[in-house]
Each structure stands twice: as structure tokens, then as C-alpha cells.
Amino acid sequence: MTEEKKQTLALFYCQQTPESSEQERQCLEEKYERSIRLFPIPCGGRIEPLHFLRALEEFANAAYVIVCPEGECRYFEGNLRAKKRVQKTREIIESIGLEGNRIGILINPRENPKSLARLVDEIVCNASQLEPSRVLNLHHSPARPFH
Amino acid sequence: MIKTERVFMPAKYMIHTQIVPNRFRPLTKSGIIAWWEGCLGCRVCVKRQCVYGVYRNRDLDVRQMIDSMDNQCMNCLRCVQGCPRELIHKSINPEYEALGDSHWTPDIIAQLWNQAETGKIPVSGAGYSGPFSGPGFDSMWTDMSEIVRPTRDGIHGREYISTGIDLGGTPKHLAFTDSGDLESEPPSLVDMPLPIILRVPPFGSLSDNTIKGWAMGARELGTFLALPNEIIKGELLAFKKNLIPIISPCHPLLHDALEGVRLVEVPWGEKWKEITQKIKEAHPSVLISYRTPLVRGVEEKVLSIVNSGVSIIYLEGTSSGRVTDDNSIFIKDGIRQTHLALVDNGMRDEITILAGGGLAMAEHAAKSIICGADGVFIDFPILIALECRMCRRCTKGLPCPVEIDRAEASWVASRVTNLIGAWHNQLLEVMSAMGIRDVRRLRGETGRAMFYEDLDRSTFGSLGTLREGYELE
Secondary structure: OOOOOHOOOOEEEEEOOEEEEEEEEEHHHHHHHEEEEEEEEEEEOOOHHHHHHHHHHHHHOOEEEEOOOOOOOOOOOHHHHHHHHHHHHHHHHOOOOOOOEEEEEEEEOOOOOOOOOHHHHHHHHHHHHOOOHHHHHOOOOOOOOOO | OOOOOOOOOOOOOOOOOOOOEEEEEEEEHHHOOOOOOOOOOOOOOOHHHHHOOOOOOEEEEEOOOEEEEHHHHHOOHHHHHHHHHOEEEEOOOOOHOOOOOOOOOOOOOOOOOHHHHOOOOOOOOOOOOOOOOOHHHHHHEEOOOHHHHHHHOOOOOOOOOOOOOOEOOOOOHHHHHHHEEEOOOOOOOEEEEOOOOEEEEOOOOHHHHHHHHHHHHHHHHOOOOOEHHOOHHHHHHHHHHHHHEEEOOOOOOOOHOOOOEEEEEOOOOHHHHHHHHHHHHHOOEEEEEEEEEEOOOOHHHHHHHHHOOOOOEEEEEEOOOOOOEEEEEEEHHHHHHHHHHHHHHOOHHHOOEEEEEOOOOOHHHHHHHOOOHOOOOOOOOEEEOOOOOOOOHHHOOOOOOOHHOOOHHHHHHHHHHHHHHHHHHHHHHHHOOOOOHHHHOOOOOHHHHEEEEHHHHHHHHHOOOOOOOOOOO
16 A cells, blocks of 8 residues: 555535546545545535544544635635635644644636546645644544534 | 124234434435625524524534534525525535436435335425426326325225235136035245335345345345345344245255245246256245346247246346336336236236336335236335445445445344335325225226326327427427
8 A cells, every 4th residue: 555545634625626526536435445535515615614623533634625716616705715714724723733734725726627536636645745643543532512 | 503703803914113213414405505704693693593403403423524404404494595694505415416326316315215214204395396297107197086085094094905915826717626625736825915025236235234134124024035045044044934035047056045935036047947946846835936137028028938837927127227128118118018918818817927126116116016017126225225325336345435234233124114114105005095905906907097108199199290300380
């Protein structure tokens, strides 16, 4: 197994991302096996800091979200909201001593938007530089309420 | 002195269901996109007013990253309409839309999940919003001329409606000796209380517990589970009375597994006589069902099979409900033609027809019987009852998203019992509404149904056909 496949990555992606059907998702799961977990979301704006934090707490070394190009969100501001929430989450995890780049956002370029597979490749490449998360070695507490 | 006997009515066949919770949160059709930024902080926020407490009782299922907000929402859209800044949106859930395929649609899968969880018939309060007609079974409408009956008395009311069938052929006539004793051999029949037989599906993330759970469910329901002969061993041997071993010419016959079973399935092919002889020599009382693919013109083949002395035949369609060699023909048409050919030749009661392939809803069972089947096999519905999403990841070696292989046998059995309980109720409802009291009478009763193709032809056929490239003025 390669070093790249040892990483566990939580990847949220907007359903408007090009070539992001269930078939493509399964192809990526075959390629990366259990090293990535893909979660389609109706809009990038659906993501909340808690999604990232719970992913980091439970299983992920890093958590990323893929959103539409700026100005092209189907719900007008979803991608902008996601950007702010990623920033907010980074501040939270940095305050407890984790590296901020464990949380990330990838905005699909407006010119020549990339397919989900290409975006995932890029994210996996970035995330592979990270050390294994210290949080995952801590004792896991039972699931807590959302608030 | 007149000897009096207390006469007992036979016990009604009832399937007792109870709520069996899902192990994973089901995917829902729509999701809420709530944006907190820009909130005016109204004193009476629409989120606080939600009558279902969707926003108050939120939690996140980390395994699937499913928010309880989506599962609990009842789509009243009060929050969407009421927010003064219009911050709340609802959207179609992409994971829900990706469920299944064109035959096993997301709505069918979600209905089966609901039936397996509650054991009840799903009710849509907002009325039926779907198309009036469609392909396959959707082009059939069943007679509801006596709809008053289930409304008045309930489907489990005073009058008993029998869903029992007999498997096996019956002779054309009986012969008696001069002293009045029966001269001819009485027919060998297997009776079952409902016309639905379970079948292990062709794929799925299955474990020994899954198969055992289905067998437990079949025993509880009084029906059968058809499964490959070679996997009947260990704990499954205790369920043999409710198993149908499927014999494969590629595998040796396992006689231990056949001892005590009432029915076996053999593929119709070159070796059918040889296999039949081997089974009959060792297990003379067992009935044999012969499986043949449902193809165009299968009725000719069935007539010749009946002439060979076969008493049960299983017509197998594809998993999308079509005949195997023509994707444009639905199994309902194949079953109907076979039934009519047998009736025309005076052979219908000499054979039991079982049909299967792509039966996805309770109404499909009733409609198959109306088209001429005696009973039906269901395979994927019993897998979907275990929360299967028909994603087919298991066929690629990917992990099952709902870990079906890790489910307890008792949970599997209860889910299947619930599913069949709901289907049984729907069958009773259909029969009750058309005034039929016995499912044996429903067989081939096409007078109690309307077919879109027939209506279309009789209503508009005289107008001629529209040639391609021309438009009506």
C-alpha cells in the first residue's frame, strides 16, 4: 500500500461538481479504497463547522469541501458561506493545536471547471503531506448532540 | 342420539408485525439548506416554531454524515415560506437520487425500507402525484368495484380472504373403482398460506446470519426461501421444511440438504431428466420445480414441458422485470401469454406457474397473479428490506454502506416479516376491493383488470396510426 493510501480523508462535494455521479463516486472509492470517504451534499453552503470537526474527531486526518466557482452557486451564496465556515473551523482547530490545513476548501475554477476525479486527485496529493492526526489516537467519546 | 361436534373455524392467517428500527439512517428525498448568516434573530424564529422540533433536536450521524434535520423534516415547508430573510432552502438530496436504477427507483426503495421498518402500508397524505399510466405493471389497473368493502369492514374483517395456494399440478379427472375407492394417484401438492416465495438475490453483501435470518422469516411466514443447494448446511438444516434448494448441474447433489425438504428447484436444460431421476430415487416425496428463463414465445416451451409430466415451473425474468431476450417486453406480458396458451390447450390446472424477476412492489405480486401466475418469487425486495441501497458496491468488492453482512439474524427475520406483512395486507386490500375472496380465483382473472394498451387500442385504434414526421393539426 502506498503512503498516499494510508491517509483518511473526509471529502464533501457539491452535487453540481462536474462528473460527480454515483458511478464516478464508486470509481473513486475503488481507486482510493478506504483512504477517502466521499459525501455528496446538495450545496456547498450545507457544510457546517461541525461536519468537519466530527469527521476529524472520528475518522479523518483531514476534511475538505469542493464547491462551485464563485458567482455560479445554484443557491447564490453557498460557496461563499462554505469559504467562511472553513475559515472559522480552521481557527477552531488551530486554537486546540491542530494544523489549520487539515481543513480545506477547493473552489472549482470558473474557466474549464475540473471533474470530481481531478479535484479529488489534487486534494489527496495535498493531504498526503500531513502527519497522522493526533486527535484520532485519543479516546473516542460516544456520539454527542449537534449543539 | 345425534352426535354433535364443535366446529372450529380455521385460524386466520395473520402476519404479526412490529416496528423494527433501521440500523442506519435512511436517505431522504430532500435536505434542508439552512444558512445562519444573515439571520435577523427574530424573537419568534421559524426554526423555533417547527412543529416537529426538527431544528431543536439535531444530531449528526458521523458514519454517514447524515443530519437528523433531513430525516425528521416532514416537508411542510413552513420554515422555508416563513423566514423573513428567506434564508432556509430545501433541495433534492443527491444521494437519494442516486439510489438504485431506472427499475429499482429511489421511491420504490424508500417505500420498501418503510414497509420493512413499520410493517405497514405507506400512506401518502398529499394524494398521488405520479403519472396516470406507465410501462410494465404500471399499465395495469385493478378493479375496485367493491371498494366499499375494505372501507366498511377492514381487510381483516369478518369475511376471511384466503391467500393460500397449492404448488403442484392437479389431474384432469379422478378415477374410482366399482366400490367407490379412489383408483388414481392423488396429486402431490404443497400448500402455503401466501403466494409469495423468498429467494436469495443474485448479489448482496450477505453473511451466514443474513441467510439464516431469511430462513427464520420464511418459517415464521409459512413460506419458502429458495437458495443454492450447496450453501444449505450447519444451522440452515433446521429450516429445511421452509427451504427450496436450487440444484445446479455444476455442483454435486447434497443429499443431506435434500432430506426432509418439500420442494426443490432444477434448471430446465439438457440434464433435467438425469437430475430428476437422481432426486426422485433418493427422495420420492419431494416436488420439483423447473426453472426456465422467461423469453419471447416461452409458451411453446411451457406446453412441451407440461407434456413431459412436469407440475411446477418457474418463469424467470430479468431483475428489471423484462423477458430475458427482449428488453421491450415486460414479464407481465410473458406470464399472460403463457397462461392463455395453457388455458387454450386445456392444460392450465396441470401445472403451477411461479413467476419472478424484478417484482418490486406488493401490487406487482397481485398483478402477476392476475396475468396468470399462481405464485411469485421475490429476491431484491428482501435485500432492500435490510436497508440495501442497490448501489451494487458489493459486486465491485467495495464495502457495503449499510453493512448488511453484520446484521443479526433475528433483525433480518423481523424486517422480512414486516415487509411481507405489508405486502400481504396490500394483496388483501386489492382482492377485497375487487370482491375476490381467494387468491386462487385471482389467477388469470384479467376481467378484473384493465390494460392501458387494450384501452388505447379500443378507444383510439380506429383513428389510425400517426406516421413519424407528421404532426396532428
